[in-house]
Amino acid sequence: MTTNPQPKRVQQTTLRAFLKTHSNHAGSLLKISIALGTFNALLMITSAYLVASSIHLVMFQQADLATITPSLWSLAALILARAVLLGFSQRISAKAALKIKTAMRHTLLKKLTLLGPSYIEQHGHGATLNTLHNGVEALHDYYANYLPSVAYSALIPLAILMVIFPTDWKAGLIFLFTAPLIPFFMILVGHKAEQLNQQRWQQLAVLGNYFFDRVQGLTQLKLFNATKRELKQIAKISDDFRHATLSVLKIAFLSSFALEFLATISVALVAVIIGFRLFFGTLDFATGFVVLLLAPEFYLPLRQLGSHYHAKLEGISAAADMLKILNEPIAGDNNSSRAGLSQLSLERIEQLQIDNLNFYYPDSNEGVKNINLTFSGTGLYAIIGQSGAGKSTLLDCLLGFHPQVVTTIKVDQQQLSQSDISQWQQHIAWIPQQPTLLFNTIKANLVLAKPDATTAQLEAAAKQAGALEFINALPQGFDTHIGEQGEGLSGGQKQRIALARAFLKQAPILVLDEPTAHLDSQTEQLVQTAINQYAKDHLVVVIAHRLNTIEQAKQVLVMKDGSVIEQGDFKGLLNQHGVLFDLVNARSTQND
Numbered sequence: 001m002t003t004n005p006q007p008k009r010v011q012q013t014t015l016r017a018f019l020k021t022h023s024n025h026a027g028s029l030l031k032i033s034i035a036l037g038t039f040n041a042l043l044m045i046t047s048a049y050l051v052a053s054s055i056h057l058v059m060f061q062q063a064d065l066a067t068i069t070p071s072l073w074s075l076a077a078l079i080l081a082r083a084v085l086l087g088f089s090q091r092i093s094a095k096a097a098l099k100i101k102t103a104m105r106h107t108l109l110k111k112l113t114l115l116g117p118s119y120i121e122q123h124g125h126g127a128t129l130n131t132l133h134n135g136v137e138a139l140h141d142y143y144a145n146y147l148p149s150v151a152y153s154a155l156i157p158l159a160i161l162m163v164i165f166p167t168d169w170k171a172g173l174i175f176l177f178t179a180p181l182i183p184f185f186m187i188l189v190g191h192k193a194e195q196l197n198q199q200r201w202q203q204l205a206v207l208g209n210y211f212f213d214r215v216q217g218l219t220q221l222k223l224f225n226a227t228k229r230e231l232k233q234i235a236k237i238s239d240d241f242r243h244a245t246l247s248v249l250k251i252a253f254l255s256s257f258a259l260e261f262l263a264t265i266s267v268a269l270v271a272v273i274i275g276f277r278l279f280f281g282t283l284d285f286a287t288g289f290v291v292l293l294l295a296p297e298f299y300l301p302l303r304q305l306g307s308h309y310h311a312k313l314e315g316i317s318a319a320a321d322m323l324k325i326l327n328e329p330i331a332g333d334n335n336s337s338r339a340g341l342s343q344l345s346l347e348r349i350e351q352l353q354i355d356n357l358n359f360y361y362p363d364s365n366e367g368v369k370n371i372n373l374t375f376s377g378t379g380l381y382a383i384i385g386q387s388g389a390g391k392s393t394l395l396d397c398l399l400g401f402h403p404q405v406v407t408t409i410k411v412d413q414q415q416l417s418q419s420d421i422s423q424w425q426q427h428i429a430w431i432p433q434q435p436t437l438l439f440n441t442i443k444a445n446l447v448l449a450k451p452d453a454t455t456a457q458l459e460a461a462a463k464q465a466g467a468l469e470f471i472n473a474l475p476q477g478f479d480t481h482i483g484e485q486g487e488g489l490s491g492g493q494k495q496r497i498a499l500a501r502a503f504l505k506q507a508p509i510l511v512l513d514e515p516t517a518h519l520d521s522q523t524e525q526l527v528q529t530a531i532n533q534y535a536k537d538h539l540v541v542v543i544a545h546r547l548n549t550i551e552q553a554k555q556v557l558v559m560k561d562g563s564v565i566e567q568g569d570f571k572g573l574l575n576q577h578g579v580l581f582d583l584v585n586a587r588s589t590q591n592d
């Protein structure tokens with residue numbers, strides 16, 4: 001695993017275009033929200049005129065309460081309408097952001113599924129999780145606050161200018177010339193702030209990977225008494241992250257201060273000029289008061305744009321990570337326009353073929369090479385070989401985890417393409433060395449394989465896997481909650497639940513990695529019988545370490561240095577006195 005090296009600074013314009021394209025998922029909601037916000041601003045302008053004219057009437061024309069009562073009622077109605085509009089506008093923009101985030105997560109997960117687990121392993125689980133969770137969350141403020149504030153910063157000042165110019169063109173000119181100062185300053189600090197934000201985001205990815213690894217290996221760290229050392233390292237990385245965050249905050253506070261200062265100075269300038277003109281009688285009170293009321297409102301959207309600028313920077317940094325995942329090429333997919341696997345049976349296959357499979361890990365000579373295999377649709381195939389021989393890699397290729405080589409697989413004479421991978425995986429039940437069990441009930445973990453499974457089917461699968469007895473002995477049976485990664489169950493129990501889940505799927509191909517490890521001999525016998533039974537009418541491919549499994553296989557494939565070097569039935573291979581013979585002998589010696 002590597003710690004997510006960030007891409008070479010992805011072009012900012014590309015990132016902006018990417019974020020803009022994704023806003024299309026909720027384009028109309030965003031437009032409605034902005035329209036409501038702008039209408040709210042128009043009501044604010046009307047209120048300012050009403051307030052100014054009411055005060056003018058009372059102060060300079062001695063109007064009584066009855067005269068200004070209709071204005072006061074209108075003002076109250078306007079205030080109420082503005083509160084409602086503001087509420088709706090904010091809710092709608094938050095809903096739009098939620099919609100975009102959901103679509104984005106969906107797109108990212110789809111791409112990650114296509115890229116396969118090897119991509120996540122290379123780039124780090126922590127960093128990928130960070131992109132999927134924190135990264136996507138960082139887009140919330142971008143879409144809910146920053147994007148609407150960009151529109152408001154153009155629309156609201158424009159609307160105010162349009163009413164101020166006919167009222168008092170001199171004040172209009174002051175507004176017009178002071179307004180660009182704020183965006184100008186933002187652009188000035190923007191570039192540096194963007195750089196710092198990207199650095200901070202990289203640190204967060206490093207921290208994410210580091211934490212993920214250490215939390216997963218906490219037990220080992222404790223056993224090796226290495227927690228203190230690791231804590232020091234975590235403190236160091238956290239400190240780097242703290243520094244990066246502080247640099248971003250420093251520039252954010254500084255720029256906020258400068259923007260507020262500029263806005264305040266501009267309002268003050270308008271106020272002083274209005275004051276002088278009122279004093280010298282070159283301006284009537286009502287007009288002067290309207291300008292004074294509208295001055296802060298004129299700069300408000302620009303100030304808000306400044307305060308949401310941080311959301312934009314976060315959004316851009318997060319988008320760089322997402323774009324990196326989405327732009328990752330899925331190598332070798334030159335056959336994606338085919339009809340797909342629709343006509344392939346979900347119950348049985350006749351033949352599975354691997355033609356000239358060569359796969360190497362990135363930047364490495366390790367992998368599998370020159371693999372040519374034919375499996376019939378039924379029977380048990382055992383893969384054996386020393387550690388590092390390439391057994392897991394071969395199964396990973398078969399499972400479609402390395403999409404670039406999936407075209408070397410033929411099922412019932414149909415060559416697979418990358419667009420077939422998710423469909424292909426529905427034809428396979430897979431039990432890895434460490435099966436994944438989720439923090440949920442046993443039942444929920446089992447029905448992952450078959451959501452519409454009946455209780456009878458659940459019980460039958462559990463019985464087949466030798467798991468029914470211990471599940472029934474649990475206080476709540478199938479409804480017993482298990483912890484994360486099967487916490488609360490023994491290694492063998494976890495394995496049997498995973499096996500039951502695989503049996504429940506009734507997939508035409510069952511792929512297993514050391515299924516009988518962690519099992520006592522009685523359960524092992526039971527599970528072995530169940531697998532043999534399953535192999536009668538399904539294809540079962542197993543990485544076998546136990547002699548018992550190897551002996552019962554229809555075919556044994558012996559691997560060495562990434563290649564299949566021997567292949568045949570157990571007895572025939574044993575008589576050849578080749579590698580299988582040596583492996584079996586070595587194992588018997590170990591067992592003695």
Ligand SMILES: Nc1ncnc2c1ncn2[C@@H]1O[C@H](COP(=O)(O)OP(=O)(O)OP(=O)(O)O)[C@@H](O)[C@H]1O
Nearest residue numbers: 361364366367385386387388389390391392393394
């Ligand atoms: N992600 C990876 N990146 C680079 N090399 C890898 C990676 N995973 C495995 N390898 C290398 O590929 C070779 C085959 O590994 P593989 O895990 O397939 O062996 P195996 O036969 O399943 O071993 P074991 O029985 O110990 O699980 C090994 O030399 C291993 O070091």
